[in-house]
Amino acid sequence: xxxxxxxxxxxxxxxxxxxxxxxxxxxxxxxxxxxxxxxxxxxxxxxxxxxxxxxxxxxxxxxxxxxxxxxxxxxxxxxxxxxxxxxxxxxxxxxxxxxxxxxxxxxxxxxxxxxxxxxxxxxxxxxxxxxxxxxxxxxxxxxxxxxxxxxxxxxxxxxxxxxxxxxxxxxxxxxxxxxxxxxxxxxxxxxxxxxxxxxxxxxxxxxxxxxxxxxxxxxxxxxxxxxxxxxxxxxxxxxxxxxxxxxxxxxxxxxxxxxxxxxxxxxxxxxxxxxxxxxxxxxxxxxxxxxxxxxxxxxxxxxxxxxxxxxxxxxxxxxxxxxxxxxxxxxxxxxxxxxxxxxxxxxxxxxxxxxxxxxxxxxxxxxxxxxxxxxxxxxxxxxxxxxxxxxxxxxxxxx
Amino acid sequence: xxxxxxxxxxxxxxxxxxxxxxxxxxxxxxxxxxxxxxxxxxxxxxxxxxxxxxxxxxxxxxxxxxxxxxxxxxxxxxxxxxxxxxxxxxxxxxxxxxxxxxxxxxxxxxxxxxxxxxxxxxxxxxxxxxxxxxxxxxxxxxxxxxxxxxxxxxxxxxxxxxxxxxxxxxxxxxxxxxxxxxxxxxxxxxxxxxxxxxxxxxxxxxxxxxxxxxxxxxxxxxxxxxxxxxxxxxxxxxxxxxxxxxxxxxxxxxxxxxxxxxxxxxxxxxxxxxxxxxxxxxxxxxxxxxxxxxxxxxxxxxxxxxxxxxxxxxxxxxxxxxxxxxxxxxxxxxxxxxxxxxxxxxxxxxxxxxxxxxxxxxxxxxxxxxxxxxxxxxxxxxxxxxxxxxxxxxxxxxx
Numbered sequence: 202x203x204x205x206x207x208x209x210x211x212x213x214x215x216x217x218x219x220x221x222x223x224x225x226x227x228x229x230x231x232x233x234x235x236x237x238x239x240x241x242x243x244x245x246x247x248x249x250x251x252x253x254x255x256x257x258x259x260x261x262x263x264x265x266x267x268x269x270x271x272x273x274x275x276x277x278x279x280x281x282x283x284x285x286x287x288x289x290x291x292x293x294x295x296x297x298x299x300x301x302x303x304x305x306x307x308x309x310x311x312x313x314x315x316x317x318x319x320x321x322x323x324x325x326x327x328x329x330x331x332x333x334x335x336x337x338x339x340x341x342x343x344x345x346x347x348x349x350x351x352x353x354x355x356x357x358x359x360x361x362x363x364x365x366x367x368x369x370x371x372x373x374x375x376x377x378x379x380x381x382x383x384x385x386x387x388x389x390x391x392x393x394x395x396x397x398x399x400x401x402x403x404x405x406x407x408x409x410x411x412x413x414x415x416x417x418x419x420x421x422x423x424x425x426x427x428x429x430x431x432x433x434x435x436x437x438x439x440x441x442x443x444x445x446x447x448x449x450x451x452x453x454x455x456x457x458x459x460x461x462x463x464x465x466x467x468x469x470x471x472x473x474x475x476x477x478x479x480x481x482x483x484x485x486x487x488x489x490x491x492x493x494x495x496x497x498x499x500x501x502x503x504x505x506x507x508x509x510x511x512x513x514x515x516x517x518x519x520x521x522x523x524x525x526x527x528x529x530x531x532x533x534x535x536x537x538x539x540x541x542x543x544x545x546x547x548x549x550x551x552x553x554x555x556x557x558x559x560x561x562x563x564x565x566x567x568x569x570x571x572x573x574x575x576x577x578x579x580x581x582x583x584x585x586x587x588x589x590x591x592x593x594x595x596x597x598x599x600x
Numbered sequence: 601x602x603x604x605x606x607x608x609x610x611x612x613x614x615x616x617x618x619x620x621x622x623x624x625x626x627x628x629x630x631x632x633x634x635x636x637x638x639x640x641x642x643x644x645x646x647x648x649x650x651x652x653x654x655x656x657x658x659x660x661x662x663x664x665x666x667x668x669x670x671x672x673x674x675x676x677x678x679x680x681x682x683x684x685x686x687x688x689x690x691x692x693x694x695x696x697x698x699x700x701x702x703x704x705x706x707x708x709x710x711x712x713x714x715x716x717x718x719x720x721x722x723x724x725x726x727x728x729x730x731x732x733x734x735x736x737x738x739x740x741x742x743x744x745x746x747x748x749x750x751x752x753x754x755x756x757x758x759x760x761x762x763x764x765x766x767x768x769x770x771x772x773x774x775x776x777x778x779x780x781x782x783x784x785x786x787x788x789x790x791x792x793x794x795x796x797x798x799x800x801x802x803x804x805x806x807x808x809x810x811x812x813x814x815x816x817x818x819x820x821x822x823x824x825x826x827x828x829x830x831x832x833x834x835x836x837x838x839x840x841x842x843x844x845x846x847x848x849x850x851x852x853x854x855x856x857x858x859x860x861x862x863x864x865x866x867x868x869x870x871x872x873x874x875x876x877x878x879x880x881x882x883x884x885x886x887x888x889x890x891x892x893x894x895x896x897x898x899x900x901x902x903x904x905x906x907x908x909x910x911x912x913x914x915x916x917x918x919x920x921x922x923x924x925x926x927x928x929x930x931x932x933x934x935x936x937x938x939x940x941x942x943x944x945x946x947x948x949x950x951x952x953x954x955x956x957x958x959x960x961x962x963x964x965x966x967x968x969x970x971x972x973x974x975x976x977x978x979x980x981x982x983x984x985x986x987x988x989x990x991x992x993x994x995x996x997x998x999x
Contacts (some may be wrong), residue, residue: 424826427826467788468860468863469823482874
């Protein structure tokens with residue numbers, strides 16, 4: 202396909218890629234250029250029906266410069282991390298130097314990328330974004346090699362969005378980063394009952410970006426060092442076991458503990474970094490009261506570098522917990538859109554449950570709940586009408 | 601005095617004792633009965649002109665039971681920790697068994713205690729309370745031995761309130777706790793320029809009591825274990841040096857880092873414990889902006905098990921920082937009582953300072969500021985008219 206397109210003078214490929222949410226957190230690099238982490242991490246890839254990035258990459262002999270549009274707006278293409286991905290195709294070609302691919306590689310590139318969710322809201326949009334860019338470029342060039350290493354160069358956690366289901370990003374040992382790769386631990390079909398609720402607290406941009414934040418943590422937090430060296434290796438092995446066994450009790454407990462420990466190392470950073478707000482704390486307390494009422498772990502929260510909560514639950518617990526959230530954070534206005542994504546059944550709460558769990562409601566604190574589940578890795582979009590760029594290489598106008 | 605009083609059938613003693621604020625934090629016991637800590641800690645004793653507990657202890661052959669009044673209200677005297685202090689006098693008397701002290705020790709005891717500040721607001725009222733109880737009982741019985749070990753049995757941090765100035769509570773090694781004592785590092789006169797501002801955020805009772813909280817931390821936080829074993833021993837030595845050198849930069853930086861690390865271990869506890877609120881975080885961010893504007897550490901915050909901030913500063917920085925706090929948290933109503941305690945001069949803020957530091961004011965978030973400084977240890981109140989109990993052994997009515 203790439204060869205044929207190159208002969209026509211224009212090649213184009215469109216992919217989608219998922220968001221992932223870490224249950225053993227990544228925070229801190231041992232090499233900031235190569236983006237090599239201080240510890241391995243493990244994530245769940247979320248389904249693209251609810252959260253995805255779509256990216257079209259085009260190469261043409263008529264393009265005069267590399268150009269990039271994010272969510273319809275042209276942005277500077279000179280960012281070193283974007284360049285690291287764009288230029289990835291320029292590695293020595295395994296085929297002969299006179300093949301059509303070499304011609305294609307000499308062309309300038311246009312890229313358009315869109316999220317179906319708010320960017321920079323702590324929903325790991327950069328992970329989906331870079332995974333999608335790398336997937337689209339690989340399709341454009343017809344490359345079929347290990348791509349998670351390339352995605353990692355864009356944004357560390359992006360390498361985990363190169364696979365569906367349950368994904369480990371192994372720390373690796375080599376200084377060149379060639380063994381710091383993502384590996385699928387189990388596919389999305391492994392645990393069909395697992396559900397994910399994203400409690401969107403705020404669309405605000407986070408106060409300290411994760412790139413700057415984690416580097417300050419590496420430099421100043423004695424607790425982060427101990428976490429990376431001693432705590433995470435044990436936890437990673439435990440978490441793999443819990444996933445293998447589909448043990449929600451073990452999975453949920455460890456996910457909550459690891460989220461809390463990540464935020465603890467942010468607080469141990471100097472100056473301290475806070476991603477959790479009073480609303481996040483309300484959600485955490487609510488989850489613990491809910492589990493305590495049931496006598497076991499029915500829901501498990503995890504928070505990335507932002508105040509939004511991601512809550513894991515098994516399918517049969519979703520309706521009740523969603524109702525508990527609705528009662529605890531009564532929607533301000535858009536009550537009909539409070540629950541989005543996968544359908545949620547209705548649930549009646551017992552008076553005992555309400556009395557024990559729904560204490561001190563905070564109206565409007567949760568904007569909406571997105572109901573989703575584990576999903577597959579990046580997908581090729583075959584239908585040419587779905588390309589984000591037109592035949593002229595410019596973004597299509599949106600209807 | 602005790603002997604003479606015992607012959608009259610009524611003995612009474614009144615003492616005052618100070619609050620202390622740790623700059624290397626105590627969190628976690630290795631022995632919950634003896635109250636032996638997992639790490640040494642270091643505190644500054646605050647001046648009793650602003651914050652103190654007053655306690656009167658009386659023993660009489662006419663009393664039929666032990667009784668206790670806190671802030672004018674009678675409370676149960678059966679609490680094991682109170683009993684540990686009350687019964688401390690029953691240790692084998694170093695003098696002969698027929699001395700008047702033995703007679704006095706057989707009497708029942710009445711105790712009345714009052715704070716000149718709100719209890720349970722995260723202002724270490726239990727430390728001052730137990731230090732004061734032990735001091736008053738020791739005076740009553742005429743004991744002159746090592747008392748910090750006794751105070752420790754009431755409330756761990758109370759042992760540090762048995763001395764003025766800068767006080768170390770050494771962890772100790774012996775299983776019986778006999779070497780887990782408070783020691784004065786430097787008297788309150790050592791650093792005359794040092795000032796303390798208590799930013800009272802809320803009079804609410806804290807959500808998780810420190811006794812229960814720290815034990816959960818010991819049981820569940822891997823980071824606390826590392827802190828106690830590895831981080832604190834280094835920090836304690838550094839902090840002693842900073843105090844010795846009156847090095848505010850070093851003292852302040854380390855105090856802030858250690859406060860943050862203590863709260864990080866609370867967050868690493870499972871279920872997590874939160875003492876810092878959004879308002880606490882605002883104060884932390886404000887302090888860092890203020891120091892960044894000046895290019896060095898002019899103020900240093902520390903937070904105990906509650907949202908109130910304790911801010912250290914040198915005397916020449918107080919007026920400006922207080923004005924910054926007033927502008928950042930404009931007082932809601934009692935504007936005239938916003939600053940209490942030691943006098944604070946007026947300060948004009950430069951437009952550059954305001955622009956760089958006073959961002960996003962939060963009206964009413966700080967109730968008031970208490971201005972104080974390091975002070976002496978427990979004091980005997982000689983004036984009999986100051987006793988909180990009358991000649992009948994009952995609390996005096998307040999005018």
